[in-house]
Amino acid sequence: MIKRVRYIVCFLLLATIGFSPCRIYGQEIDAKKIIFSHIGDSYGWHITTWGERKIGVPLPIIIIDHSNKLNLFLSSRIEEGSVYKNFKIADSGKFAGKIVEVGKSGEITRPIDISLTKSAFALLLNSIILISIILFVARWYRRKPLMPPTGFVGAMEIFIMDINDNVIKPSIGENYHKFAPYLLTAFFFIFINNVMGLIPLFPAGANTTGNIAVTMVLALCTFFVVNISGTKQYWKETVWPEVPLWMKVPLPLMPLIEIFSVFSKPFALMIRLFANIMAGHAIILSLTVLIFITVAMGPAVNTGMTVISVILSIFMNCLELLVAYIQAYVFTMLSAIFIGLSQVGRRNVETC
Amino acid sequence: MSLLTPDAGLLFWMLISFGAVFFILAKYGFPVIVKMVEERRAYIQQSLDAAKAANVKLEELKRESDAIIASARAEQTKILHEANVFRESILSSAKEEAGKLTSKLIDDAKKEIEREREKSMKMIRNQVADLSVDIAGKVIRRELEADDAHMDLIEKYIKETTSIKS
Numbered sequence: 001m002i003k004r005v006r007y008i009v010c011f012l013l014l015a016t017i018g019f020s021p022c023r024i025y026g027q028e029i030d031a032k033k034i035i036f037s038h039i040g041d042s043y044g045w046h047i048t049t050w051g052e053r054k055i056g057v058p059l060p061i062i063i064i065d066h067s068n069k070l071n072l073f074l075s076s077r078i079e080e081g082s083v084y085k086n087f088k089i090a091d092s093g094k095f096a097g098k099i100v101e102v103g104k105s106g107e108i109t110r111p112i113d114i115s116l117t118k119s120a121f122a123l124l125l126n127s128i129i130l131i132s133i134i135l136f137v138a139r140w141y142r143r144k145p146l147m148p149p150t151g152f153v154g155a156m157e158i159f160i161m162d163i164n165d166n167v168i169k170p171s172i173g174e175n176y177h178k179f180a181p182y183l184l185t186a187f188f189f190i191f192i193n194n195v196m197g198l199i200p201l202f203p204a205g206a207n208t209t210g211n212i213a214v215t216m217v218l219a220l221c222t223f224f225v226v227n228i229s230g231t232k233q234y235w236k237e238t239v240w241p242e243v244p245l246w247m248k249v250p251l252p253l254m255p256l257i258e259i260f261s262v263f264s265k266p267f268a269l270m271i272r273l274f275a276n277i278m279a280g281h282a283i284i285l286s287l288t289v290l291i292f293i294t295v296a297m298g299p300a301v302n303t304g305m306t307v308i309s310v311i312l313s314i315f316m317n318c319l320e321l322l323v324a325y326i327q328a329y330v331f332t333m334l335s336a337i338f339i340g341l342s343q344v345g346r347r348n349v350e351t352c
Numbered sequence: 353m354s355l356l357t358p359d360a361g362l363l364f365w366m367l368i369s370f371g372a373v374f375f376i377l378a379k380y381g382f383p384v385i386v387k388m389v390e391e392r393r394a395y396i397q398q399s400l401d402a403a404k405a406a407n408v409k410l411e412e413l414k415r416e417s418d419a420i421i422a423s424a425r426a427e428q429t430k431i432l433h434e435a436n437v438f439r440e441s442i443l444s445s446a447k448e449e450a451g452k453l454t455s456k457l458i459d460d461a462k463k464e465i466e467r468e469r470e471k472s473m474k475m476i477r478n479q480v481a482d483l484s485v486d487i488a489g490k491v492i493r494r495e496l497e498a499d500d501a502h503m504d505l506i507e508k509y510i511k512e513t514t515s516i517k518s
Binding site: 036126138141145146148157181 | 357358359360361362363366367370372373374379380381383384385388389391
């Protein structure tokens with residue numbers, strides 16, 4: 001066993017000397033651009049560059065321009081600075097990287113842009129995968145009621161019921177049934193997007209939950225659920241908390257803090273998920289880019305760094321798999337706790 | 353695209369995709385699964401309870417049947433014992449009865465024998481009387497041969513005796 005491992009390591013070392021760096025000798029590597037182009041969104045889905053040819057999947061661009069006309073075309077038309085129907089991707093300035101409309105006199109404006117970008121496309125794809133998985137499991141249950149599931153359905157049952165029984169139920173309490181579907185949806189939506197983000201091959205690999213727009217929508221959903229379902233007592237405790245009078249009048253110190261916390265809680269949810277996933281992608285990419293940066297330092301350093309980079313990448317990918325679960329778990333648990341806090345007094349009302 | 357400013361287009365798509373996922377899964381996905389699992393849990397709990405109750409009942413039945421068997425066994429020994437006693441009593445009473453019967457038979461026989469004896473004694477006595485009378489007659493006839501009157505009397509007596517004899 002150990003002998004075999006040693007052989008594999010030797011082979012890998014030789015392989016790194018033999019192949020990897022030669023191809024890109026003499027090219028300047030812009031690590032920052034590589035990393036940020038992955039973490040950020042893009043109009044097309046670039047997979048790889050083979051020699052001079054770029055391989056990628058063009059995605060539909062949907063734009064409503066200033067004359068309220070709907071424009072629909074593929075992203076391949078505006079690649080690399082080319083202009084199509086007054087539209088182009090801005091190189092610099094306020095709208096760098098985004099599609100802008102070029103006016104007659106050359107002025108640049110931003111149209112209403114609802115293009116199916118890489119992240120949007122990945123979101124839809126992941127949503128479809130998630131819906132199919134959960135509906136498949138649900139259909140199994142409908143077909144075989146009162147039967148113990150095995151295999152995949154059994155694993156999903158353990159997963160779902162674990163979140164339901166150990167996260168949602170204890171955090172909310174009595175009437176958790178009302179909120180369980182939202183929280184379960186949030187958990188599995190985040191989880192599948194996190195995991196799909198870690199798979200580096202084409203239909204997966206987009207950075208979705210590491211995008212602030214995505215986490216913002218999720219956090220806003222929790223914000224609305226918490227505050228719409230909040231009880232009278234919750235609002236009373238927020239606006240007029242039970243503290244000594246001087247903390248409320250004449251300067252409403254505590255109410256201000258409480259109201260601030262109403263907004264800071266979902267804000268923290270948004271930033272936490274976004275930052276964790278984004279940082280994970282950034283670290284893995286940095287480790288990979290390390291190989292190409294060290295090419296200039298000669299073969300010996302490059303080989304050493306390659307080995308280190310691969311090992312660290314494996315480690316980071318395992319860690320990110322854990323983070324994918326933990327972040328979905330944390331988001332769900334905190335959402336459940338916030339909802340549980342907003343349900344204060346409901347139990348008393350029900351029992352009285 | 354800047355990292356920290358949410359893009360409107362992506363916000364739109366995220367709202368749509370998350371909304372669709374939530375709408376579908378909250379209606380046809382998770383509640384179905386959770387409900388089914390909880391139903392199954394309740395069913396299993398119920399089955400376990402039923403099994404436990406059945407076990408208790410079985411134990412009870414077993415205890416009951418054991419008690420019945422034990423009492424039956426006791427009854428059996430009692431009946432056997434009684435039968436024994438009864439047999440003994442029958443035997444002894446039969447013996448007694450037999451004894452009585454035999455003694456009665458013996459008594460009867462004795463009585464019969466006595467009667468017969470008496471009868472024969474009577475006969476013997478009569479015969480003896482006859483004989484003695486005969487003998488006496490013979491003796492007397494010799495003395496009285498001369499006297500006719502006596503002869504008549506004797507004649508008369510003889511007649512009488514023969515009539516008695518016959």
